[in-house]
Amino acid sequence: MTNETNQTLALLIDGDNASPKIVDGLLAEIANYGTASVKRIYGDWTRPELTGWKDCLLEHSIQPVQQFAYTTGKNATDGAMIIDAMDLLYTGRFTGFCIVSSDSDFARLAARVREQGLIVYGFGERKTPRPFITACDKFVYFDVLDANDPDQSKPKESTAKILSPAFIPSAPRNAGLDETAIDMLSKAIAATAGEDGQANLARVGAHLANQAPDFDARNFGFPRLTDLVEASGIADVKRAGEHPTVVHVRLRNGREVARRA
Structure with a gap:
């Protein structure tokens, strides 16, 4: 591609x-x-x-x-x-x-x-x-697309450290998030996860785009998909590397959540 x-x-x-x-x-x-x-x-x-x-x-x-x-x-x-x-x-x-x-x-x-x-x-x-x-x-x-808002280009503070060798538990679910979006996110993580329950966030994003071309973290007030995952409360996040940072996510209670999805 x-x-x-x-x-x-x-x-x-x-x-x-x-x-x-x-x-x-x-x-x-x-x-x-x-x-x-x-x-x-x-x-x-x-x-x-x-x-x-x-x-x-x-x-x-x-x-x-x-x-x-x-x-x-x-x-x-x-x-x-x-x-x-x-x-x-x-x-x-x-x-x-x-x-x-x-x-x-x-x-x-x-x-x-x-x-x-x-x-x-x-x-x-x-x-x-x-x-x-x-x-x-x-x-x-x-x-x-509001480029006039100076806050649009500033990433929101993450609930996890920039670099982490282990999964960081996500915050409790943000009650304001759309339940349909949460369900799609959960299914996308489950569909792209390996045997260990981990999914590369880039693959999760590609899966979501194939399902719904208008799925965008910014629609829910988050600058990146990583921020949306962390705010959702359904998955834990792990970062590795520096340039670029590779992000993996894992559903909480991984295989159990995947089966329900």
């Missing part, structure tokens, strides 16, 4: 379904996956609703694509984005696409790009229909 940070990406933004307030956080998030060598935003730039985008396009080198609304009730922007995406796909220059929209019309596009063996990152609002979310390899909600 392509190293995420070395991916060549095409960024396509539906200007009708995204706010310019997310652009800084969006580009910072995409930088975690690779380099967006193409950055385009689509919309009818004669409309006053898109005025906010005009101020940040030059700053971030995003190319605006004009698409007039020829007929009332028909979204010409979607069609233009899909046509351009297919043109870019067939150039063979990209390893992934970033599609920014909350519109279910892009579900088939995302599925088609993945059929070609490319990775699809989706970005949208919480109201985004499930068909588009599940068609992506990973889906990130706009509200976790």
Whole structure:
């Protein structure tokens, strides 16, 4: 699989379904996956609703694509984005696409790009229909992209030491955590654990992404999956190494919990 940070990406933004307030956080998030060598935003730039985008396009080198609304009730922007995406796909220059929209019309596009063996990152609002979310390899909600909040980039203090040769018991379960998320996390750990009950957290994260592309620790107020596991109270954590730190997790009462899951 392509190293995420070395991916060549095409960024396509539906200007009708995204706010310019997310652009800084969006580009910072995409930088975690690779380099967006193409950055385009689509919309009818004669409309006053898109005025906010005009101020940040030059700053971030995003190319605006004009698409007039020829007929009332028909979204010409979607069609233009899909046509351009297919043109870019067939150039063979990209390893992934970033599609920014909350519109279910892009579900088939995302599925088609993945059929070609490319990775699809989706970005949208919480109201985004499930068909588009599940068609992506990973889906990130706009509200976790707030780069203007200085606390967003600061990791929360861990309940465990940075380096530890043994498992550190997790804290009592945070009552505010979503029970569905806890159940998914428990099953993902059980599914990826070895005979000794230990699971590599990277594998757990990959398993969760395959189950639900929008599963993200930040959705629950945690900067990393490690922090979510520790706050869940269902598993113990062990860290090893320095650069990078390898994290293993083990369900409490390991095999017994795994059988119940």
